[in-house]
Amino acid sequence: MLDLTFVRENLPRVEEKLRQRGMDPDTALKDFRQLDTQRRQAITDAETMQARRNRASEEIAKLKKAGQDASAQIAETKELRERMQEKEKAANALEDQLRELLAGIPNLPHESVPVGKSSEENVEVRRWGTPRNFDFTPKPHWELGEQLGVLDMERAVKLTGARFAVYWDQGARLERALANFMLDLHTREHGYTEVLPPYLVNSDSMYGTGQLPKFAADLFRVPHGEKDLWLIPTAEVPVTNLYSDEILEAARLPISLTAYTPCFRSEAGSYGKDVRGIIRQHQFQKVELVKFTRPEESYEQLEKLTRNAEEVLQKLGLPYRVMALCTGDMGFSSAKTYDIEVWLPGQQLYREISSCSNFEAFQARRANIRYRPEGKNKTELVHTLNGSGLAVGRTWLAIMENYQQADGSVVVPEALRSYMGTDRITAKKF
Secondary structure, eight states: OOOHHHHHHTHHHHHHHHHHTTOOHHHHHTTHHHHHHHHHHHHHHHHHHHHHHHHHHHHHHHHHHTTOOOHHHHHHHHHHHHHHHHHHHHHHHHHHHHHHHHHTSOOOOOTTSOOOSSGGGOEEEEEESOOOOOSSOOOOHHHHHHHHTOEEHHHHHHHTOSSOOEEOHHHHHHHHHHHHHHHHIIIIISOOEEOOOOSEEEHHHHHHTTOTTTTGGGSEEEEETTEEEEEOSSTHHHHHGGGTTEEEEGGGOSEEEEEEEEEEOOOTTOTTSSOSTTSSOSEEEEEEEEEEEOGGGHHHHHHHHHHHHHHHHHHHTOOEEEEEOOTTTSOTTOSEEEEEEEEETTTTEEEEEEEEEEOTTHHHHHHTEEEEOTTOSSOEEOEEEEEEEEEHHHHHHHHHHHSBOTTSOEEOOGGGHHHHTOSEEOOOOO
């Protein structure tokens, strides 16, 4: 969430940044000026009445000491107290309206973010690897998975419905091998601490990372007594909120955490898109990377986090490119995002496999995550970052498509063979 004082003092800049995101500032900010003016006037009125009450109280004390009648002054202080309480109540109600308004305003793009309206205007930063030349027509993963007997969409529909998958035998083992490989890489070589969080979180946690209230339709809600719980759309939510309402010591920063969890998304509004295979599922697994940093270090840490995610693909030998998202294509909470897109020969396109973002203080303000700089008493908001390191299902299908052979088998990348216990996935029936 944006800081109220910052928005008030930098309104033209905020409006311009919203335009860069493709938003109408008048619609997004609605009655911000009017509400803010009314709130400040209510506060001023309450403070003026408090000053008058103080003077009246002093006069009452003098009159009583002199043995004179103070009933008029007492009546005045009572009236002032009631009017002051009304103004304070009005100011609090207006502040709630302002906070609700600010909760629906996205983060402002960093100055380095390319300005654009859609994904067509994202900017390629770099590429790694050369797509393989096949001496046969490569198949998409849904055909390979079915023919090898490792991916079963039909039985998933029977169990649950569309956009779920069942993995069999070496398909299930490949998923597990990838998760273990990624976690080992990030913890042993990149210095992340592994954490296993709950897969259900409360509404406060969803609000803290920016999923609520704006994206409720994209989530799976689980009523639980008098409260709502939510299936996590990404480990970013519980891992970031581990430190909500806490003050971190500066010496601990940056804190780097990684988690492997399932992710649940309703994919509202995406029907008709990516209906084949496992590109867009209601449930999928992901290894997440989350960082808490000092503000002055957050963009350096964004580059480092992105490189950590890229190294997974490099070790697996999967060609990819890194795209800087333009202002019109960034997520709600992000100030800057890199998308890593892996090459899929069965579909002849690059597909996003990780988004690495710096949220600056946007999430920390909502979740109240602070740190105490060395030598200072006053606390400051941390900057939070996260990225997929990687989406396991999309890495699975990238391996299937890039390492497929003419006989229909799939070669296991060398980095995974100790995890898989085999160097090739061959056909079986279940």
